[in-house]
Amino acid sequence: MSEAMRMIFQQALAVTGKGMLALFAFMFLFYVLLVVVDRIFPGKESASSD
Amino acid sequence: MEGLFIGFTAITWRQLLMMAVGGLLIYLAIKKEYEPALLLPIGFGTILVNIPFSSVLDQIEGGQQIAGALSIFFRAGILTEIFPLLIFVAIGAMIDFSPLFRKPILLLFGAAAQFGIFFTMMAATLLGFDLKEAAAIGIIGSADGPTSIYVASRFARNLLGPISVAAYSYMALVPIIQPPVIKLLTSRAERTIRMDGNQKTISRTTLVLFPILVTGLTGMFAPTAVALIGFLMFGNLVRECGVLNKLSLAAQNELASLVTLLLGITIASTMTADRFLQVTTLFIIGLGLCAFIFDTAGGVLFAKLLNLALKKKINPMIGAAGISAFPMSARVIHTMGLKEDSSNYLLMYAVSANVSGQIGSVLAGGLILALVH
Numbered sequence: 001m002s003e004a005m006r007m008i009f010q011q012a013l014a015v016t017g018k019g020m021l022a023l024f025a026f027m028f029l030f031y032v033l034l035v036v037v038d039r040i041f042p043g044k045e046s047a048s049s050d
Numbered sequence: 051m052e053g054l055f056i057g058f059t060a061i062t063w064r065q066l067l068m069m070a071v072g073g074l075l076i077y078l079a080i081k082k083e084y085e086p087a088l089l090l091p092i093g094f095g096t097i098l099v100n101i102p103f104s105s106v107l108d109q110i111e112g113g114q115q116i117a118g119a120l121s122i123f124f125r126a127g128i129l130t131e132i133f134p135l136l137i138f139v140a141i142g143a144m145i146d147f148s149p150l151f152r153k154p155i156l157l158l159f160g161a162a163a164q165f166g167i168f169f170t171m172m173a174a175t176l177l178g179f180d181l182k183e184a185a186a187i188g189i190i191g192s193a194d195g196p197t198s199i200y201v202a203s204r205f206a207r208n209l210l211g212p213i214s215v216a217a218y219s220y221m222a223l224v225p226i227i228q229p230p231v232i233k234l235l236t237s238r239a240e241r242t243i244r245m246d247g248n249q250k251t252i253s254r255t256t257l258v259l260f261p262i263l264v265t266g267l268t269g270m271f272a273p274t275a276v277a278l279i280g281f282l283m284f285g286n287l288v289r290e291c292g293v294l295n296k297l298s299l300a301a302q303n304e305l306a307s308l309v310t311l312l313l314g315i316t317i318a319s320t321m322t323a324d325r326f327l328q329v330t331t332l333f334i335i336g337l338g339l340c341a342f343i344f345d346t347a348g349g350v351l352f353a354k355l356l357n358l359a360l361k362k363k364i365n366p367m368i369g370a371a372g373i374s375a376f377p378m379s380a381r382v383i384h385t386m387g388l389k390e391d392s393s394n395y396l397l398m399y400a401v402s403a404n405v406s407g408q409i410g411s412v413l414a415g416g417l418i419l420a421l422v423h
Contacts, residue, residue, distance in 0.1 A: 005178065012175045012184060015421045016168035022417050023161040023410060026268065030409065033263055034154040041255040043151075 060102035064323035071326070072096030072318075075215070084222035087307070088195060088314045092215060095120065095318020107319060120319035123312060128203050128210070133313045134196035135281045140306035141196070141408070142285020143298050145376075147260055148252045149402040153245075156368065158352070159403040160410030163372030165348025166191035167414050170341035177333050182206060185422045187334055190217045191341025192411035193224070194374040199317065200278060201415050205422065211320035212331040216338035224378045227339070228370055229386055231346040236366050240354070241390045243365040245399050257290040268413065275416020282412050346370045349403070365396060371403035374411035380404040 001009070075093030079086035098106045099120065107118040127133035150157060171188030179187060186206035189198050190213060198217040202210045220227065232241075261283035269276040289298045320326075353369030367386055371379045380400035387396035 001176070005175065008175045008181050008184070009172060011181050012168075012172045015181075015185070015418070016172060018421055019168055019414065019417050020161070020165065022272070022421075023164055023414060024158065026271070026413055027157045027161040027406070027410065029267060030264060031154050031157045033267065034151055034157065034260070037256050037259050037263065038151050038154075038252065041253040041259070043251040043253040043256065 057102050062323065064327050065100040065102065068100040068321065068323045068326060069097050072100070072321070078219075078222075082222075085195075085218045087310045088218045089215075089222075091311055091314025092218075092318045092321065095315040096321040098315075099319055099322050107322075118319075120316060123316040124319045127312060127316055128199070129207075131200055131203060131277070133309055133316065134200040134203075135277060136305060136309045137196040137313060138278065138281035138412070139285035139288075140301050140309065142261070142282040142287075143289045143301035144306070145282075145286055145289075145405055145408060147286065147405060148257060149398055150405055151252045151256065152250060153399060153402050155356075155364075156372075156399060156402040157406040157409075158356070159349050159369050159372030160406030160408070160413075161372075162352030162369060163345045163349030163403075163407055164192065164410050164414040166341040166343065166345030166373075167418070169344040169348075170337050171418075173340060174333070174337055177337075179330075179333075181422055183209060185418050186213060187337050188341060189213075189415055189418060190220065190334075190338040191345050192374055192414055193217075193221055193342065193345065193379075194408070194411040194415075195221065196313075197278065197374075197411055197415040199313070201418055204419060207320075208325060209330065209334060211317065211326050212334040213338075214317045215321075216335050220338050220342045221375045221378065224342070224373075224375045225382050227342050228346050228379065228382050231343055232350055232367050232370050232383075232386065235347060235350045236354075238390060240366050241386065242394060243363050244391075244394055245365055245368070245396065246362070254290070254292060258287065258292075261286040261290065264409070268416070272413075272416055272420050274420040275413060278412045278416045279409075282408075342373070345373045349373065365394075365399070368396060368399050368403050371400040372407045372410065374404075374407040376404045376408055377401065379407070 072093045075089045078084040079090035106120040108121040109116050167188045171184045174184035174187045182205035186202040189201040195217050202213045265280050265283045268279045288294050349369030349372040350366050353366035357363045367383045371383045383400040384397040387394045
């Protein structure tokens with residue numbers, strides 16, 4: 001592997017780390033948002049299912 | 051008289067081969083029904099642009115540039131990013147987020163099943179692509195055509211044709227790609243896990259607030275993702291507001307159909323022999339498959355990881371539905387669940403994960419744009 005390729009790979013690795021972390025952080029944020037908004041403006045509980 | 055035969059005398063074997071590729075895409079669209087709304091226009095457009103001196107592309111005549119129709123569409127719709135963004139409005143109008151409210155934890159699968167994007171980006175750098183090209187190739191793993199086109203039009207316009215074809219082809223092949231990967235990573239006992247939930251109705255206020263809040267939050271943290279997520283959520287707001295039913299239906303039907311048609315045939319303007327017939331195209335086709343496989347693996351393995359901490363276990367197959375290919379992936383998971391246990395209905399949960407995958411894929415596109423320089 002050439003030096004240039006190694007550097008690009010390392011950049012890609014850094015983007016992967018930051019990207020996956022940010023994705024989970026956003027999704028967790030949306031998860032909290034869903035739960036909170038649903039609590040504040042609840043709908044009706046109609047049935048339970050398996 | 052000579053001018054009449056100029057096409058016959060000027061055509062090359064590479065152009066003929068590309069016409070055959072166009073014919074193959076039309077065949078797959080009509081006979082196999084693989085994403086026909088996209089592959090048929092791309093296939094026909096491929097034939098159009100490979101006819102020598104085709105007037106659908108810009109040509110030089112008498113020292114003057116004559117604008118071709120597809121070149122005009124490309125500049126107006128793809129380079130400006132208008133076509134993919136309009137498609138997002140249409141997709142947003144089609145999405146019902148209410149299943150997600152019934153099992154919000156499934157949102158996390160929309161993140162886990164984007165792993166293929168990043169894995170493929172790293173693999174592409176090892177094959178000699180620069181970082182931007184690698185990111186554009188990796189985004190095939192978003193399993194979302196417009197996101198792939200949006201990112202590729204920013205980062206690798208030269209690769210737009212093969213990336214689009216790979217993205218849409220593999221989306222159509224989800225029922226073939228996902229089951230073996232899921233079976234490889236799960237035991238039969240895991241595949242028969244039952245899930246419970248409720249059928250509660252979600253208030254309209256909640257459904258109206260959700261797209262607005264998601265756009266606001268995403269925008270504050272990642273402004274580069276605003277166009278992508280904003281147009282998607284705008285379409286969803288039009289759907290959920292309850293006072294724009296005609297517009298909502300128009301977005302879901304007429305807008306979606308028209309822009310898809312224009313998007314497909316315009317993408318074909320990049321499918322010329324000199325751009326498409328390269329070794330890189332084969333790499334992109336291979337890497338696209340790799341992206342879908344690792345997306346599926348990411349979702350399944352994350353579900354298994356989550357199960358280590360959860361009291362009520364999640365069927366790990368649901369994780370695989372965290373990719374954006376909607377509703378194909380949800381159907382695949384539901385069918386696989388029924389094959390293992392004919393009374394285990396996973397559709398609602400798979401749809402929830404699938405919907406979260408749509409948010410996740412668009413978000414991943416925005417994050418890639420923000421992180422890759």
